Amino acid sequence: xxxANKTITATELVKEALEKAKKYEEYNIFTFLxxxxxxxxxxxxxxxxxxxxxxxxxxxxxxxxKDNYLSPEGETTASAHILEGFTSPITATSVEKxxxxxxxxxxxxxxxxxxxxxxxENSYFGPxxxxxxxxxxxGGSSGGSAVAVALDIVEFATGSDTGGSIRQPASFxxxxxxxxxxxxxxxxxxxxxxxxxxxxxxFTKTPEDMDxxxxxxxxxxxxxxxxxxxxxxxxxxxxxxxxxxVKDFDNDSVNAEIRAALKTKTEELKxxxxxxxxxDMPTLKYALAAYYIIVPAEVTSNLSRYDGxxxxxxxxxxxxxxxxxxxxxxxxxxPENKRRIMIGNFVLSSGFYDxxxxxxxxxxxxxxKEYEEAFKKCDFILTPVSPNYAFKLGExxxxxxxxxxxxxxxxxxxxxxxxxxxxxxxxAKNGLPLGLQLVGPRRxxxxxxxxxxxxx
Amino acid sequence: xxxxxxIGIECHVQLSTKTKLFSEVDNDxxxxxxxxxxxxxxxxxxxxxxxxxxxxxxxxxxxGKAMNCEINASSRFDRKHYFYPDSPKGxxxxxxxxxxxxxxxxxxxxxxxxxxxxxxxxGDAGKLTHFDNYSLVDLNRVDTPLIEIVSMPDIHSAKDAxxxxxxxxxxxxxxxxxxxxxYNGNMRFDxxxxxxxxxxxxxxxxxxxxxxxxxxxxxRAVEYEIARQTKILEAGEKVVxxxxxxxxxxxxxxxxxxxxxxxxxxxxPEPDIPPINLSRQFINDEAAKLPMMPSDYREKFNGKIxxxxxxxxxxxxxxxxxxxxxxxxxxTIISNLFTSxxxxxxxxxxxxNDLPDVKKLSDLAEMNEKKELSSTATKEVxxxxxxxxxxxxxxxxxxKELGLIQENDLGALEAIVDAVLAKPETKKAQDDFRNGExxxxxxxVGQVMKESKGKANPSAVQQILRDKLK
Numbered sequence: 001x002x003x004a005n006k007t008i009t010a011t012e013l014v015k016e017a018l019e020k021a022k023k024y025e026e027y028n029i030f031t032f033l034x035x036x037x038x039x040x041x042x043x044x045x046x047x048x049x050x051x052x053x054x055x056x057x058x059x060x061x062x063x064x065x066k067d068n069y070l071s072p073e074g075e076t077t078a079s080a081h082i083l084e085g086f087t088s089p090i091t092a093t094s095v096e097k098x099x100x101x102x103x104x105x106x107x108x109x110x111x112x113x114x115x116x117x118x119x120x121e122n123s124y125f126g127p128x129x130x131x132x133x134x135x136x137x138x139g140g141s142s143g144g145s146a147v148a149v150a151l152d153i154v155e156f157a158t159g160s161d162t163g164g165s166i167r168q169p170a171s172f173x174x175x176x177x178x179x180x181x182x183x184x185x186x187x188x189x190x191x192x193x194x195x196x197x198x199x200x201x202x203f204t205k206t207p208e209d210m211d212x213x214x215x216x217x218x219x220x221x222x223x224x225x226x227x228x229x230x231x232x233x234x235x236x237x238x239x240x241x242x243x244x245x246v247k248d249f250d251n252d253s254v255n256a257e258i259r260a261a262l263k264t265k266t267e268e269l270k271x272x273x274x275x276x277x278x279x280d281m282p283t284l285k286y287a288l289a290a291y292y293i294i295v296p297a298e299v300t301s302n303l304s305r306y307d308g309x310x311x312x313x314x315x316x317x318x319x320x321x322x323x324x325x326x327x328x329x330x331x332x333x334x335p336e337n338k339r340r341i342m343i344g345n346f347v348l349s350s351g352f353y354d355x356x357x358x359x360x361x362x363x364x365x366x367x368x369k370e371y372e373e374a375f376k377k378c379d380f381i382l383t384p385v386s387p388n389y390a391f392k393l394g395e396x397x398x399x400x401x402x403x404x405x406x407x408x409x410x411x412x413x414x415x416x417x418x419x420x421x422x423x424x425x426x427x428a429k430n431g432l433p434l435g436l437q438l439v440g441p442r443r444x445x446x447x448x449x450x451x452x453x454x455x456x
Numbered sequence: 457x458x459x460x461x462x463i464g465i466e467c468h469v470q471l472s473t474k475t476k477l478f479s480e481v482d483n484d485x486x487x488x489x490x491x492x493x494x495x496x497x498x499x500x501x502x503x504x505x506x507x508x509x510x511x512x513x514x515x516x517x518x519x520g521k522a523m524n525c526e527i528n529a530s531s532r533f534d535r536k537h538y539f540y541p542d543s544p545k546g547x548x549x550x551x552x553x554x555x556x557x558x559x560x561x562x563x564x565x566x567x568x569x570x571x572x573x574x575x576x577x578x579g580d581a582g583k584l585t586h587f588d589n590y591s592l593v594d595l596n597r598v599d600t601p602l603i604e605i606v607s608m609p610d611i612h613s614a615k616d617a618x619x620x621x622x623x624x625x626x627x628x629x630x631x632x633x634x635x636x637x638x639y640n641g642n643m644r645f646d647x648x649x650x651x652x653x654x655x656x657x658x659x660x661x662x663x664x665x666x667x668x669x670x671x672x673x674x675x676r677a678v679e680y681e682i683a684r685q686t687k688i689l690e691a692g693e694k695v696v697x698x699x700x701x702x703x704x705x706x707x708x709x710x711x712x713x714x715x716x717x718x719x720x721x722x723x724x725p726e727p728d729i730p731p732i733n734l735s736r737q738f739i740n741d742e743a744a745k746l747p748m749m750p751s752d753y754r755e756k757f758n759g760k761i762x763x764x765x766x767x768x769x770x771x772x773x774x775x776x777x778x779x780x781x782x783x784x785x786x787x788t789i790i791s792n793l794f795t796s797x798x799x800x801x802x803x804x805x806x807x808x809n810d811l812p813d814v815k816k817l818s819d820l821a822e823m824n825e826k827k828e829l830s831s832t833a834t835k836e837v838x839x840x841x842x843x844x845x846x847x848x849x850x851x852x853x854x855x856k857e858l859g860l861i862q863e864n865d866l867g868a869l870e871a872i873v874d875a876v877l878a879k880p881e882t883k884k885a886q887d888d889f890r891n892g893e894x895x896x897x898x899x900x901v902g903q904v905m906k907e908s909k910g911k912a913n914p915s916a917v918q919q920i921l922r923d924k925l926k
Contacts, residue, residue, distance in 0.1 A: 070503045083502065090496055092503065191502040195727035224505050225729055297724055301535050304546020305500040309593075325539055348537075348722035357724065 001155045004060025010042035017062035020153040027129045029144045030107040031067045032074030038106045056101030064148045064157040067108040068191040078191045079123035080113035082332025083312040092189025094217045109144025113334040115193045118406040122336045131173045136390040139169030146173040149203040156204045162193045164410025166201045167422035171385040171435025174424040176204045181442045182417035183228040186221035194298035197414035207452045237447045240379030244279040257428045258384045277378040283370045286363045287412035293360035300344025364415045371416045381439040389432040419445045423452045459651040463611035466646040471515045477579045477601035478506035485596035498598040500544035512601040515633045517742040522631035525560025527739045533726035542582040550578035552723045564619045571608040618675035630773045649681040661695040677702045774808045781814040786821035812841040819851035833860035862913040
């Protein structure tokens with residue numbers, strides 16, 4: 001990662017990033033460009049370097065944040081109409097930590113509104129285009145951040161991963177994307193999607209950069225009770241011996257080129273002396289169903305606060321309170337938001353709670369156990385990230401089930417709270433990037449990143 | 457037919473923790489501007505997460521112990537969803553499935569025991585003030601910690617309902633978990649009333665009267681409901697299960713029209729707050745901090761303070777704590793000063809917060825017992841103990857400065873009596889007394905008191921006068 005020093009100034013780095021951002025405007029990556037603010041910060045850092053003062057590990061490094069991270073620069077909209085006009089007085093803990101090391105925020109990136117989606121097509125601001133094919137989706141929900149890194153506009157970008165929202169767009173655009181262990185990075189100051197599965201992570205161009213960012217951003221945060229005690233830097237990085245592959249994921253529903261890439265990589269690993277272990281993980285097939293009960297339930301709850309009373313968008317011409325709620329939420333939410341709100345309310349309704357939410361919670365416990373069992377047999381697991389490479393814009397917009405199936409191999413990690421790293425492993429015949437997913441036990445993030453270098 | 461009422465009560469108690477239940481912002485909004493005690497968490501800004509206040513857990517343990525309740529080592533929070541501007545998050549964080557306080561009981565002064573089903577911690581909602589065509593929202597109260605105490609349906613009269621609420625109020629104040637200011641809603645009561653034919657083993661359909669904020673209105677609302685429901689049943693009609701509101705002005709409950717009678721709160725485990733797991737040690741340590749409770753005082757002062765006086769004093773934990781430090785031989789006089797002097801004062805509420813120390817009170821009692829202070833003088837000195845200007849001085853110094861110490865020295869008194877008797881204007885009275893006119897002794901005593909500038913002990917003076925005028 002290029003940092004500012006005596007030879008390259010932060011101002012030069014920031015200017016270059018801003019120029020690229022403008023050059024790639026048609027990709028619809030940014031919801032806000034922090035031109036003035038970024039240049040001002042760059043100047044400050046350059047002055048400090050000139051004075052010989054100590055600057056942080058990320059001095060002058062331009063970065064972007066997914067637009068669901070709160071910061072006072074620009075409006076925090078989560079690409080949702082209902083948050084239009086909302087400027088945050090607060091900065092997310094993770095952004096604060098990165099900025100404290102000298103990183104410079106150059107913009108906020110596009111996402112599926114409230115992170116609901118797998119293609120960034122559900123954004124109020126329109127879709128972000130794939131870095132390798134403008135007719136294809138960027139993936140999602142953190143599509144803007146993935147493309148910003150893939151097109152080399154910024155050195156890194158933040159994302160949030162509730163069911164695959166970092167890993168899938170990373171694989172669609174040929175960059176590294178980490179969903180850390182649940183609770184590794186603070187969720188404070190990030191617009192909540194589903195509190196029990198939301199994980200804050202990053203897009204980078206190298207495993208080394210990922211490690212550096214995690215060493216800065218991970219850690220217990222008193223403002224987020226679900227953060228784990230500091231473990232990232234302390235964790236032992238042992239070289240793994242056994243790599244698991246999940247038999248259940250090796251079938252015709254997965255794109256042949258992705259299956260071939262997985263096969264090639266496992267052969268390479270074998271040659272390097274790793275033992276490949278075949279795993280039976282029969283409960284994983286229930287992960288998607290459980291996920292699409294638990295997550296909408298939490299989504300509906302977390303979206304209750306958007307009522308037009310205190311901030312953001314408020315519908316005009318509402319005669320009474322009920323109309324204010326109805327109109328604001330009807331006009332302010334995207335169709336996919338509404339779909340999840342309805343599912344969530346349904347599964348939490350009295351009379352249905354036991355049949356749906358409670359049952360899904362039990363399935364979740366089984367999935368947690370299945371991962372625990374799997375990691376007794378191997379050190380890490382290697383799987384596809386998603387069944388396909390980047391699909392065409394509009395291809396799945398009208399088929400929510402097909403869109404949900406994109407998350408088939410990624411959601412179980414969120415239910416289990418284990419880390420997953422999307423690793424670029426080459427290209428398909430049509431030139432689109434292919435990615436594989438490395439899965440580790442809870443708190444193995446550092447070792448997982450280290451091991452990913454073996455897949456290069 | 458005779459009907460038998462059955463009553464269950466839910467009581468909300470606002471805890472007086474320094475900061476709120478889920479964020480570090482001032483929890484004491486008394487006398488403060490609307491919306492000035494509000495954090496981004498209370499305001500439900502996007503991306504904000506609740507941060508549980510450990511103090512509230514300790515308060516809940518004490519409150520639970522005050523009601524003889526089990527404390528659950530493991531408890532957790534849930535979300536209760538509803539849309540209203542008093543609830544910025546769109547849900548209340550409460551404990552629906554696993555409350556921190558388990559079963560227990562409250563014993564009324566009459567000896568009746570009311571069982572507690574459970575009590576749970578939750579965040580309070582904001583306050584709306586409605587005007588003709590607009591409403592104002594004040595979020596100062598949002599996330600003030602509450603415990604909701606749910607009784608078993610063990611109450612069977614309006615009087616017991618009153619006494620139960622009052623006893624809860626006392627317990628919470630003695631446990632020091634609430635300011636207990638009913639007028640400002642620190643404690644609020646929801647009363648469930650049903651009646652059934654006497655002897656029936658089935659409960660009748662209940663009506664819930666919500667948001668009562670005085671013991672008197674609890675009693676009156678229950679009386680009203682029993683009468684209303686009796687009338688309905690006697691007319692052969694059915695009681696409707698509903699929520700009703702109470703008006704102090706009309707003395708009536710009225711059905712509250714609600715479009716969706718069966719509200720679905722869509723409860724869900726609160727994913728932002730991990731489960732609370734308390735060690736036995738932690739619970740025991742906190743329980744040990746529970747001060748003496750009304751029942752402890754009843755036992756301690758049984759036979760030493762008359763029951764009616766004690767029951768008045770038990771409304772004031774400050775006074776009971778003070779009495780607890782007073783030597784037994786002074787208890788009668790001090791408890792009388794508390795009830796008949798202090799509580800009668802206009803500024804009594806202020807005085808309660810700043811009671812004189814035990815030494816000063818004991819000295820006062822001793823001076824009274826030694827007849828150095830008349831009963832009037834004792835009351836006067838007692839009130840002066842609260843005078844900020846007298847703060848640094850001990851009781852004796854104050855009494856002296858006020859010139860209220862009685863002259864008990866018989867030699868000195870005799871000299872004063874002699875001087876008075878030598879005065880020509882007392883001549884006639886002396887003659888009248890000798891001639892059997894008993895009541896003129898009062899005049900003579902008065903003259904001596906005047907001569908002594910009020911310091912003489914009047915009964916001693918009378919004795920000397922009687923001896924001299926034999």
